[in-house]
Amino acid sequence: xxxxxxFITLFFVLAFIxxxxxxxxxxxxxxxxKIDYNFNFxxxxxxxxxxxxxxxxxxxxxxxxxxxxxxxxxxxLKFYQPGFSINYKYxxxxxxxxxxxxxxxxxxxxxxxxxxxxxxxxYIVSNGMVGINLKKGFNNYFxxxxxxxxSETSFGYYFGDKIKIGFFVDTLNKxxxxxxxxxxxxxxxxxxxxxxxxxxMLSKDINLYFDFKAEGDIIRSDFLKKIKNEFEITLPIIRNxxxxxxxxxxxxxxxxDINF
Numbered sequence: 114x115x116x117x118x119x120f121i122t123l124f125f126v127l128a129f130i131x132x133x134x135x136x137x138x139x140x141x142x143x144x145x146x147k148i149d150y151n152f153n154f155x156x157x158x159x160x161x162x163x164x165x166x167x168x169x170x171x172x173x174x175x176x177x178x179x180x181x182x183x184x185x186x187x188x189x190l191k192f193y194q195p196g197f198s199i200n201y202k203y204x205x206x207x208x209x210x211x212x213x214x215x216x217x218x219x220x221x222x223x224x225x226x227x228x229x230x231x232x233x234x235x236y237i238v239s240n241g242m243v244g245i246n247l248k249k250g251f252n253n254y255f256x257x258x259x260x261x262x263x264s265e266t267s268f269g270y271y272f273g274d275k276i277k278i279g280f281f282v283d284t285l286n287k288x289x290x291x292x293x294x295x296x297x298x299x300x301x302x303x304x305x306x307x308x309x310x311x312x313x314m315l316s317k318d319i320n321l322y323f324d325f326k327a328e329g330d331i332i333r334s335d336f337l338k339k340i341k342n343e344f345e346i347t348l349p350i351i352r353n354x355x356x357x358x359x360x361x362x363x364x365x366x367x368x369x370d371i372n373f
Contacts, residue, residue, distance in 0.1 A: 130154075130156045130157075131154075132152070134150075134152055135370060135372055136149070136371040137149035137369065138368065139368040141358070141365065143364050144171075145169060145171050145173075145364070147168070148167065150166055150167070152165065158193060159193060161203070161317070162187075162189065163187075164187055166181040166185065167180070187201065188320070189203040191205065197225055199221060199222070199223050199224075200221070200224065202320065203315070203316075209246065210253075210255060211277055211294055211296040211302050212246075212257065213236075214313050220238045220239045221238070222237070222238050223237045224236050240259075242258070243258060243259075244258070252270075253271045253272070255267075255270075257283075265284055265287075266284055267281060269282065273296075276296070278296075281294065289307075290308040292305050300316045301315070309324060309326050309327065310326050311327075319333065320334075329341075332344075342361065343360070343362075344360065345360040345361070346358070347368060354370050355369055356368040
């Protein structure tokens with residue numbers, strides 16, 4: 114009886130957990146061999162994460178080994194418990210603060226949702242900013258302050274639910290700034306202000322960021338990777354197992370996907 118109960122418990126636990134491992138081998142016509150590893154893990158209503166890294170062996174280059182940076186290893190993370198969550202480069206439909214995008218490319222964010230009052234949520238960001246977001250109906254107000262330098266603040270207002278429009282004023286990085294923004298689907302934002310004009314989308318499937326004033330851009334998805342002026346396009350040839358690869362250096366090759 115105890116064994117049956119144990120098997121039933123394990124079945125229900127595993128039913129809510131899914132994970133996948135992928136190894137990608139890419140061989141280009143210049144002799145470069147790239148090995149990508151990608152790991153996805155999800156426990157329903159509890160934890161979601163993606164960890165990936167790459168190694169490139171370049172026989173024609175003196176610096177013949179290249180590895181992914183620390184920022185690229187952990188692509189997104191979401192840990193959730195009722196009233197509490199930790200986010201890193203990750204958004205969900207119930208997350209309700211478009212100002213999060215300003216730090217999403219490099220920051221962890223901890224949120225305490227609905228634990229003190231009926232609708233407020235407070236947040237802590239790893240770069241020292243602490244804020245509170247007040248939501249009532251379609252009206253949303255936020256205020257942030259830097260714990261290490263109280264002169265750095267950000268506050269604003271936005272209206273809406275799935276599509277939000279608002280304005281902000283901040284003194285971040287010792288520069289005063291003000292402007293407006295439009296968010297859509299709670300995964301994307303368009304911001305126009307005195308100091309910056311940028312577009313960003315953030316989800317499990319794509320991380321896209323364009324800063325038109327600072328000339329910064331990044332696209333990360335299964336089929337296109339682009340950082341500044343360098344890009345790599347991956348096109349499936351045989352289902353999701355074999356791909357054709359071409360990059361900005363006019364190099365092309367074949368990519369193999371191994372699932373385990």
